[in-house]
């Protein structure tokens with residue numbers, strides 16, 4: 096494993112990605128991790144990430160000063176190079192001329208990190224500080240016109256530093272430089288796979304949980320489904336999954352979850368029918384945020400009651416439900432401002448059940464915390480989840496309540512469910528599901544005039560939303576072929592009673608959002 100100490104770099108996820116893509120498992124750790132903790136991981140090498148601080152700032156994050164006692168190769172990138180060099184006696188200062196963007200690198204020493212890299216190559220720089228004086232134990236292995244120590248190595252200790260960012264695509268030979276570190280300096284084998292991750296993570300969870308019990312809120316989405324499959328494998332009957340049917344689900348959702356988890360995994364699944372409570376809470380409510388708040392509160396109540404019920408069933412009343420498992424992914428960790436270095440900005444404000452763990456008083460198990468979405472899908476496949484589960488589009492926690500605009504009632508939910516099912520059938524059968532990030536129907540709270548047969552109709556309007564997106568922070572409307580849109584419109588108007596018009600949403604995010612509420 097290659098631990099990456101995260102000093103708050105915006106590129107730290109990319110470093111982790113590059114290392115894993117090379118077949119070496121990497122994990123992100125806070126900068127305060129101790130040498131003893133690192134030793135337990137048995138690292139083959141360590142990477143120190145970049146970060147926004149200056150090493151001479153009072154509260155600048157620093158690695159354990161005994162880092163080099165581990166005697167494993169260390170690669171410092173940008174700020175990581177500066178802290179590493181400082182630990183080994185160099186001086187870091189604000190640079191006379193800062194470098195942001197592309198810079199021309201001249202390689203002085205074509206061994207170690209620069210094996211196979213041309214003498215002159217461009218690199219991506221982003222720094223205001225730089226190493227100013229370098230003790231004799233160091234060699235400057237590369238320079239740029241304004242940075243005499245653009246890359247260094249220590250003569251006696253296995254430390255390498257690069258002031259530039261090898262992890263970004265703007266550094267064309269960055270991949271070679273990282274590979275040289277992993278394979279030549281650290282001697283990694285490059286044979287890590289998702290199956291290895293599954294094995295080691297299962298083992299870790301089993302040891303952590305011991306004889307205690309774990310509950311998991313299963314939503315039917317990819318993340319919680321993968322966590323369920325993972326825990327089913329590692330702790331079996333010590334896991335209980337709670338699936339809340341809140342009446343705001345898509346058509347067939349509950350059946351799919353039951354079939355998958357009862358059929359393939361034989362786990363303890365509790366399906367809680369809470370439609371009435373949720374719909375009662377939503378009666379007369381039109382404001383989207385108020386809908387979310389009410390749904391969130393009700394969810395917590397249902398979850399709490401179910402947990403109490405499960406506990407009451409234990410034969411041994413000393414058994415505790417100690418843990419709550421969650422499908423938190425690495426980007427969620429960063430977006431919610433809980434990045435390891437605590438420096439990433441708080442971007443994502445809405446979450447389906449914000450505050451749930453704190454209010455319930457469980458410890459958290461988050462097996463996907465270090466993974467990216469596509470890695471979670473790969474893990475789901477390794478765990479044997481069916482393809483239609485692994486490749487699902489995301490579905491919001493408040494469900495169809497934010498897709499029935501205005502007041503949410505059962506007839507309106509049924510109507511949007513029907514339209515949504517037709518839409519998805521057509522998207523799938525036309526091979527568009529994997530090409531789109533999210534596709535859904537929205538029921539508008541307006542009536543339009545139409546004509547059916549010889550009669551005038553006055554019925555509702557369904558809007559179709561289909562977007563392409565990488566991270567859901569920005570999105571563009573999908574260019575669904577007109578003939579597919581024509582079939583969708585035709586089928587919805589013919590098959591769904593109460594709808595006489597279908598519109599296609601051609602707004603991008605920003606300025607629109609993906610959901611309509």
Ligand code: XMP
Pocket residue numbers: 387445446447489490491492493533567568604607608609610611
């Ligand atoms: P927006 O509408 O903000 O959506 O562009 C971005 C992504 O987040 C999902 N979304 C939610 N997910 N609870 C959730 O769990 C919510 O309240 C919520 N609102 C939006 C949305 O489906 C899209 O994938």
